[in-house]
Amino acid sequence: AQTVTQSQPEMSVQEAETVTLSCTYDTSESDYYLxxxxxxxxxxxxxxxRQEAYKQQNATENRFSVNFQKAAKSFSLKISDSQLGDAAMYFCALSALVKEYxxxxxxGAGTILRVKS
Amino acid sequence: SQTIHQWPATLVQPVGSPLSLECTVEGTSNPNLYWYRQAAGRGLQLLFYSVGIGQISSEVPQNLSASRPQDRQFILSSKKLLLSDSGFYLCAWSARQILNTEAFFGQGTRLTVV
Known part of the structure; x- marks a missing residue:
């Protein structure tokens, strides 16, 4: 079975600051993406x-980067230089190839991010 | 380009009435199809997913059912709605057997059972 856990229901960050959203996951499949x-x-x-599970290098997209710890099954999102437009609910997700299906x-349950000006 | 259509956008139904939500995808073949429910301020709960016509995997025992009568059509149904069925329903598709592909979502249906 696949599960995704986000333990932070809400987070706040000051504009231009950095915030990290946490995510842990569990899967019995060896082939998956986050x-x-x-x-x-x-x-x-x-x-x-997005992050490929077989790649050790952490993915980066402009101000967004991840910290992927495969052994710990952890996949956190770091947002640098936060902007007002970043305010939203953030979901961590796991895609696994399930045989026959x-x-x-x-x-995950999502984290509401509030950005303060 | 691929598009996904989901309707209706809003629905108010009495308890005990039937439900049918429809989702269609254009511009792709053999997609994986998904139905999710999002309760107010909550996460996305996977209800059903499908890899092909007539192939439905149910994730949560509930009052709902899903069908895939055509390759790019996914229908969410209920014979008798409960108050607890209220929520925001999202249909999504992704390319089959390609794990790193992102999922594309419909605009959602806000269902209120009264």
């Missing part, structure tokens, strides 16, 4: 960043 999605008030889901995409 994602962070952003859901602004519009409810549209937006991909922020294909890709199974599971999300």
């Amino acid at each position: 994602f962070w999605y952003k859901q602004p008030p519009s409810r549209q889901m937006i991909l922020v960043i 294909g890709n199974k995409l599971v999300f």
Whole structure:
């Protein structure tokens, strides 16, 4: 079974500061990917960043980077130079290839990020 | 380009009434299809996912069912709605057998059971 846990229901950050959102996961599959999605008030889901489980190098997309600790099954998201537009709910997600059933995409409970000006 | 359509956007239904939410994908073939539910201020709960016509995997025992009558059509149904079925329902698709592909989501349906 695949599970994703986000233990921070809400986080706040001052504009231009850095914030880290936590995520842990569990899967019995050896082939999987990890994602962070952003859901602004519009409810549209937006991909922020993705990480291949077999790559040790942490993914980076502009101000967004991850800290992937495979042994610990941890996948945190760091947002640098926070902007007001970063305010949203952030979801950690796991995509694993389940035999006979294909890709199974599971999300965590989400973390609401508030950005203070 | 690929698009995903989900309707209706908003629905108010009485307890005990049936439900049918429809999702269709254009511009791709053999997609993985997903139904998620998001309670107010909460995470995305995977309800069903499908890798092909007639192939449905149910994640949570509940009052809902899903069907995939065509390759790019995914339907969420209920025979009798409960108050607890209220929530925001999202349909999504991703490319089959490609793990690193992002999922693309519909606009969602806000269901209120009264």
